[in-house]
Amino acid sequence: MQWLHAVPWDLLLIQTINGIVTGMILALVASGLTLIFGIMDVVNFAHGEFLMLGAYIAVLTIVATHNFWLALIIASLGTGLIGALVYVTTLRPLLGRDPLTTILATFGVSLVLQNYALWQFGPVARKIPEPFSGSITLFHLDYSLYRLMIAGLSAAIIGGFWLFLKFGTWGIWIRATTQDRIMAQAMGIPVPWVLAGVFAIGSAMAGASGVLFGPLVGVDHAMGFDWILRAFIVVVVGGMGSLGGSVLAAIFISLLEAYSSLWVSPAQAGIISFVVLILTLLFRPTGLFVATPK
Template sequence: MPDILNLTIQQTINGVVMGCLYVMVALGLTLIYGVMNQINFAHADFVTLGGFAAYFFVQWVGGAYLLSIVVALFTGALLGYLINLTIFAPLRERGDELRPLIATIGVSVLLENGALLAFGPVPYQFNSPYDETIRFGKIFFTSQSLLVVIVASSTIAGLYLFMKYTFTGKALRAISQDRETAGLMGINQKFLIMLTIVIASAMAGMAGAMLGPILVLTPFAGASVIVKSFAIVIIGGFGNMAGTIIAGLLVGLIEAFTTQYLGSGVIDLVVFALLLVMLLVKPTGLVAEKKEENV
């Protein structure tokens, strides 16, 4: 097999792995925006704390890494539930859309500094037991990368089926289309908004558990992916799940090939150049926002 073909396949695999992680994080942002028409700036910290929950479960408790992903899921879900219950929900009841948005910034600062106080600034090396290298000729990837793709794909597929075919998922889509009419039809908006935040936060926690072995863990680890995740949501089309998935994989591939040919130092330059071009050429994103198709 020619070297250029090997290289293309190798970088495509690398891009898909990172793209899956980006999609896991970005879908939470998309879900919240699609249902609530709101941006959650604290989403990055759910990624970070999910990663730390998985790390300490493995290192201190001696638990299995696969089970640590479940622990990170529940950690993210619990954080999302508690923060919504104590901060976001009371602010939404006042009818001011700006206050919950500002509150997400405050919660992010609070969680980051709390993590800094608890864990310190020293990076934590999260080693996965799935570090075996799988080779097909000159093409190789680790079993951790394969695990990331399997878990992310299963989660994304599960979310799609949930939103498409369950009564609760259809109710969430109804709220995203017309909250007032959905309320008149007896749909419990408070519960479904809470559920939206819990699902999004749980996915962020899972992403943190899978991101930990790829990057070192710090109190600001989530920030390394959240900015790109915001870019992915915009490139894909704000609030659209299909667009977010396509954009996430696209950004992962761009990052892999940019690293190969231009160096890692210009990754952000290329990604955000794409974002600016998209805003200029097609501001609606890859998949234009349609309320009936959102989330």
């Protein structure tokens, strides 16, 4: 039992909360990404830029209205709309072709959006004020209530989306299209509209995560980059196209990193996610959190 005394319990609890909070933000980013891949087979390299656009739309809305919650709604709708436009103009003509063409197209869209933001908003980082302040004391830290709220809100958005997929008409159409696009079309489901809708919803989720995360960082043209790489890892580990898998993988990886950083530098702990990615690709390429295909 000697080892029990060696465990830094205070840090363990702090890192558990850190892992869950970071995991929920990551899950929100990754669920949009996995949704788009699961239904359209499109690896969306522009997903981080939708996160950034969401944050910028929120900045503009807050300047005009001083209302964070309104900004969250408008930014989500706005990025959803932009996502649909990008899909119709850029991706729709490429569907069914070599997957490399859609990867290159989304990479191009990513560069265009990033440079557009740099040109339009300039390089100076903008600020999204937190909707409320306050903190709870957690051992040696004052833990911001807003961070806890992000986790809760991310869970609520993902939960709401799950209910929508389960019970909504469009949700049923989306699931049917995921299972068999041709059969869904034969059954009268408007597949082109479903695909546009899916891209819009995925983009809107990225936009919402940009708004929620905005108060913790400066809003600038490159803010999506750090998240998108980790979101891709989560999507692969969780099983490409699996919403539940992505959520579990996001929390799993974030907790692993958080616990590892108790004993090694957090920078070294970041390597853990890459190790998990490689092991997943080697031994369970379908993902850790989806049933093994029969």
